[in-house]
Amino acid sequence: MPYPRAYLFPFRPGASGPPARRRARHLPRRAHLPVQPAPPAADPQAELLARLRAGDEAAYERLVREQTPILLRVARRLLHSDDEARDAVQDAFVAAFRGLPNFRGESRLGTWLYRIAVNAALARLRARAGADEVSLDEWLPRFVEDGHAAEPAAPWPADAGPERREVRERVRQAIDRLPETHRTVLVLRDIEELTTDEAAEALGITPGAVKVRLHRARQALRTLLDPWMRGERA
């Protein structure tokens, strides 16, 4: 979860607080010096939160403008549909506005919104009728009785050959062929870089199930890319 983490520690711990207050006590009081200890406004999140809770329209617009690109990106990756991603982001903000009075600031506002957006996108995925009827078993490696691979792997050339744009397109198409339950884990773990526990919590499954699905998804994807990466570009 590379982007939301940027919200976690945006300030150096101890950059404000007691030392500054001690110094202020020994200085002659002047009108332009802060007389209140460590005002909450020193933390942009606390300031924004206070304005949101006060119903400040400009604060809401700032929040929506700042966060929408990040939320749209994860929603698109999960839903692979621009329209549905927009709907999911809208769902997420509505849920967030509703939950704002109970937001206790234990995580950064951006992280909290990100989680809500992931859940909103996953809810839309679950609602899709007939989803996940594909099996990836046929793309998993097979073995003979003594444990050797039934089809020995051949190396992929170090230089993939085709242009990066072409490779990216091919990889996206291959990911889209995976069953939704596995594709979702792959997106959350490898692309969004959530931890196993974070992905498990978002999906409502055990960390063990996340690990199994991730490994199977990567193996299936590797099988799908294999002929092409070895030069069969047809």
Place this chain on the structure above:
Amino acid sequence: MSTLPTCREVYEFLDEFHAGELDPMRTSAFERHLSLCPSCRAYVDSYRRTVELEKDAFAEPDLADPPDELVDAILAIRRTAPDLPET
């Protein structure tokens, strides 16, 4: 997997090997197998590259500006929905 693992075991524990989560004894057995088995070496390398390709396929800069119509729609819902905190 204290003795030399089979190819099946290499494939099975590959994700943990890739993530550096195997204990030292298993890692060492895993590496011994790889030094002897070109097929598994090729598989492990292509698995690692698959993960790199996934990340690259979705690497994209964030939108500099969010779509105005989406921002407007979200803000309009907030202003008009009766059960949302009011301005």
